[in-house]
Amino acid sequence: MPLAPPRALRRSRRPGAPLVVGLVGPVAGAVVSGLLLGGLLPAGPGVAAAPSTASATAADRPAHASAEVRRAPRHSLEERIDRLPHVVGVSRRGPRVLDVRFRQPVDHTVRGGPTFVQRVVVTHRGVGRPTVVTTSGYSLPGPAPTEPTRLVDGNQVGFEHRFFGRSRPTDLSPESWRTYLTLEQAAADEHRIIASLRRLYPRPWLSTGVSKGGMTAVYHRRSYPDDVAGTIPYGAPDDVVDTDDAYSDFLDRVGTSAGCRD
Template identity: 30%
Template sequence: MYFLFLFAEMLLLFLTVLLVSELGAGLRRHGHHGLLLPPPNVHNYPVPPDQWFTQKLDHSQPGDLRTWQQRYFTNDTFYRPGGPVFLMIGGEGTASPVWMVTGSWIEYAQEHGALCFQLEHRFYGKSHPTEDMSVKNLRYLSSEQALADLATFSAAMAEKHALPEGTKWVAFGGSYPGSLAAWYRLKYPHMVHAAVSSSAPLVAKTNFLW
């Protein structure tokens, strides 16, 4: 009787591990630091190249004319004139172009004929606003500056791509970028029609990463 019970327990454990493994393939993947990792490029579509946008260093000081180059990606494959714009917000990690060809938001883009952008967060990946990350320069690393980056970028892309007036922008983000998506909709409601804010901690914390 004991061996039957033990066998049943082992079988249940095996099935549980198998189920979790299968479900995990469809869930968000995180690295050992808890940062969101890009999904695998299961369709092996070619990813878009790096593009660069001239961004202001300090949005809070109109007289400060210093600029830097912010990296972004574009996917206009599914865009239909009059369609929405989907903006994936980068977070505390390197932006990956794989996000531009896979993931649920790309399925939504296909369905709705959306133009897709991904903007890398300042101070992460290849987006370096300053020469170093000294305490003096890290004052430019804030959610306020990141939100202003998004607004400046959105306005410039609308002009560059000659988007019709009234084009609806939808911001996407998960975890910290999810917070940015919600705050972007809150602070710039005239620029963002909707925000998809996944697993977003919206209450301020002293250390956001823990």
């Protein structure tokens, strides 16, 4: 999918709601700095630093954590995540990377209806750090940190978009996917994941994505503006599928000569 030119996305919801901004590359640092100065993200020695094993170890025992959080490590990270709502399985991929499986409704508006298992990958840095949620808009992202994750030296939650990869219902015909593969249903998936994992990671959350992942981040924020402190989409093309091909119409007229168009 072609990337749209980076463009600031103006707030269209109530005053005081979290920030949405479209950007690329180094501009992300300025945005995260603004969040820090505005008090939306916690300042600390780990902010804007590259991840390191030493800082990660210290992060598990932050000085400002409550007694309840400090007592939590009696259980392994897998056990703590496995006890969260809607989690149906956890397996360790690496020292700080876990594959998590969430039970999601096919239709979030129907209680007790069919469900499917959605794949999520959690990269753990510490319960006292911010968390960045990301998706490619398609299959499951890898555990490599995104730029916002590196800038805040935080946790990262990547999820596979509904009905892509292996996050598919097994007893639902593809013909009926048109009914359930919608912006609203996908946003509800992300909201459910964040609401569950926030019990382990209570510090501020950010959302990000590239291209279709950026679109997914924006549409989630539109439906659930209080889920995250800020949204950083690296390109969010708003493509509309209809009978008129706007791209071809534009390319048929752009420029001043047929040779240029060819």
